Amino acid sequence: MTHIIMAGEQMEADVLVIGGGPAGLMAAIHAAESGAKVTLIDKANTVRSGSGATGNDHFRAYIPAFHGPDMEPVVKEVAKSQAGWTRPQSFVRTWMKTSFDIVKMWDDWGIPMKHEGRWEFSGHTFPGKPFTTLKYSGQSQKPILTKEAKKRGVKIVNRVTAFDLITDHGISGAIGVHGREDKIITFSAKAVVLCTGGCVRLYPGPTPGWMFNRADSPHTTGDGRAMAYRAGADLLNMEIPMRWAGPKYFAKCGKATWVGVLRDPRDKPVGPFVTKPDRIYGDPISDSYKGLFEDYMKTGKGPVYMDCRGISNEDYDYMMHYMKHEGLHGILHHFDEEGIDLRENPIEFMTYEMTTRGGIHYNEKGETSMPGLYAAGDEYFGGISAAATFGWIAGGKAAGFAFGRDAPSKNAGKESSEALKNLVREMRNRKDGPSWQEINVALNQVMSDYIGPTRSDTLVEAGTAHLLRIKEKARKDLVAKNQHELIHCLEVLNLLDVAEVIFAAIKERKETREKYIRVDHPYKNPAFDEKVLVCRKGPEGPLTEWKAIND
Amino acid sequence: MPPIIDEDKCTLCGNCVDICTEDVFFGSKKKQLPRVTYPHECVYCNACVEECPAEGAVRLRLPLPMMLMYKPAPTA
Known part of the structure; x- marks a missing residue:
């Protein structure tokens, strides 16, 4: 067998956007419009990647001409919805306030946001309640947003998966792995926006053994959450399930x-x-x-x-x-x-x-807990409109941040790039060992049986011990026969990190609330009212902390 | 297995290979008939069909486990 050597490449930008869905493309567009030099990397091809690849048809929005001058009833309704109930009301208010501008932009760019010339609201609404989802024709949203990004000089690098953030002297870029060549790329940047979407392949899907039959894109594997976590950023509400x-x-x-x-x-x-x-x-x-x-x-x-x-x-x-x-x-x-x-x-x-409803803790400015690191879209569940709106906001803020700092030193990322090169070189050169499918199925099994619909202290304990054993084997033994398999190997490593955080968060939230059920704590604990559960990386695994919802 | 490429209609433009999210065409060569290397990773999003300039050159066959469950219409 030929010995695989990983080639190296360097790229520089003011703002690096990771993920080219609606959030990432909007972030890149706004950052570039603000005058920043922007690079956007996508695991696939921004023209048709991710969960919005072939379209969407409803967009949460406040449209003054439809709703009238008072935005508050819409804010209240969205705050109660699946996309808003775990968010502070100030976040939802910023979202709705900005949504109309985004709608007008998209309409100008050729994404039809009106139905037969009028604003039309339908779906996800209870009779007698305010309408919040604008009907639109989004079949071509991804090709159109890609075109708009390119028009503004955004450099789009397709088929590259980011795996780790560079954290020397603050956030300084990311390291990516090419999906079709044996190549590691070091992206040096003054600010990074994470927009990698949801976290799909954690639990077994509807068809046994058919890993890719999923309601959302199975290519979105919590890469952003895992990267942010490994870099030291806060994740939020990871224990809250979503179905x-x-x-x-x-x-x-x-x-x-x-x-x-x-x-x-x-x-x-x-x-x-x-x-x-x-x-x-x-x-x-x-x-x-x-x-x-x-x-x-x-x-x-x-x-x-x-x-x-x-x-x-x-x-x-x-x-x-x-x-x-x-x-x-x-x-x-x-x-x-x-x-x-x-x-x-x-x-x-x-x-x-x-899957998990929670994700990277980003506020209404798109800021995470780490300066220079921004996030948007389904890095914390919000749907298409939150993705477009907070992508736009995060891109603008990231550009502003980038203008205020010097370029990272030439050596930034050297160490993390070498570490990743070693990890992937080993996976590519190993002769036998588990494939990514084995690890992914083993993970699905433990998620479903130990922190599926039935959750308790004893199940969490047993499941955590098993998960950590799988994780150790994955890092040590995974085999990637080609670059395609290599990307899947990196995805399962990300899923394992995300899973470990979910286990830790469930262990900490000893109560039952809304859709979150602990069979051994079947009551709501008022001590957790108006609080959110934060997880971050500690020296020996995830640390948890309760914070007030508006912090 | 899906997607299925019609050799006679395919213009070898490579659009499907370029845009497939799951990269089921991994290993395909430029100016050659696309190779469906990872059929089990197809998500039936139809992007390859939509981006194909030659009508009917690529189609998807849904695997049997994904068939919809539905009620038959009452017979007249």
């Missing part, structure tokens, strides 16, 4: 795009909000009760169907239009092939696997 729901077994987000009634097998609506298909509301029951599909199956009352029968022709056309823009092309194609007609065939829905 999506959607069609079974073809996992895809986009529940709110369906115009139907959720019904049991005898056609009885399972929720009280709608009784016939209604494009304005969809069926919001699954917004307040995501576990409903799983619960109906467990108790034998299921399955539950998304039933679009009785939909008007106009609403049917509307739904099909927005399904394309939500990026559900694969599903639409499957309808055609199987002869499925939503006007006649109710589609079974399911509750998908868990």
